[in-house]
Amino acid sequence: MLDPRTLGFLKDLGRHKAEGWFEANRERYDAAHGDLLAATSVLIEEVGKTDGRVPWANPDPRKCLTRIRRDPRFAKGRPPDKTDVFIMLNPIGDRRGSADYFLRVEPGNCYAGASYFVTQPEPLSKIHDRIVARCAEWEGILDAPKFRKSFPKGLASPSSLVRVPRGYDPYHPAANFLRMKGFGAHHSRRGPPAGGRGRVEGRPRSDGGGTALHGLHQRGRRRPALTGAPRGITGGRPPTGDHARRRRIPGRPWPCRGGAAGSSDAR
Incomplete structure (x- = not known):
């Protein structure tokens, strides 16, 4: 479901903390972001088979992804970018007042579950x-x-x-x-299984x-x-x-x- 190049980008992002590195690799970010959006659409459909509210409450996959770039106002002394992304699926359309299904995407530390x-x-x-x-x-x-x-x-x-x-x-x-x-x-996925050559499910x-x-x-x-x-x-x-x-x-x-x-x- 996820292209390994997406995980590769996140891994490199953790190694290069200089502000200019992200902009120099903007094309890689755009490709990774597009891959994450596609994965989010698949997750919405799959989780919707168990909880039918999820597709209705999450019509826009872009709103289900957390940001990679930190807000500089609240990131003093911290790297400008995060090395993980959360895909959050809310069943009622109100993330502040409901539990979420989620998938965390981070090199070597991917896991999925539900939380409130x-x-x-x-x-x-x-x-x-x-x-x-x-x-x-x-x-x-x-x-x-x-x-x-x-x-x-x-x-x-x-x-x-x-x-x-x-x-x-x-x-x-x-x-x-x-x-x-x-x-x-x-549920952790330490060694994500391949769902096709070079893909991560x-x-x-x-x-x-x-x-x-x-x-x-x-x-x-x-x-x-x-x-x-x-x-x-x-x-x-x-x-x-x-x-x-x-x-x-x-x-x-x-x-x-x-x-x-x-x-x-x-x-």
Whole structure:
């Protein structure tokens, strides 16, 4: 799907940090950009087979690509150009308020997945409420064999709180997730397979459980938590004893099932 010359350009871009190098290689950039646009169109079509909203919400592939050139106003002390490109596919047409499917293109570090990284308290709180209210559904998505096979590293977060947010039970089985400031899962392609001579194939794994996780996040943003009990407390009382010590570890089996934590090959 991607021409190796596109990766070659990005690799050379990381080696030559002088301002004039980019302009001297403008033709290579134009060719790489065109190749990325073509790859984006293919991804929109492929991901649309699993999530039909994606083609409708992303009519212009150019708006799905991140920029290579940094804004000089915010790049003091940093190279003028980035060596990676993200293809972001948003299913509702609003990148600020929705999770994304993505493909990161970088020499030696290509990966695909889905993410919703947000630091605003209100939408993040709604997601946390949803995790608490639908804990069994959350558990089922993350522990599904298909999800763990597609995303062996489990969930990632750009940052996490030291403590569980105020108002949630600190001993809730999902306490580690309640501290997260965002959620993402990706599948790395260290040695991208060839899809034809000299070509590179790969697409976000929207059929490996990422779509289910994406949908739960989206519903979590729109719906408040169930009422009638304190947030983060199931059964009306905080857990005690051995149960209180069983904490959910991101990317691992839920310890609350079967009364004991099991082994995991997720990491």
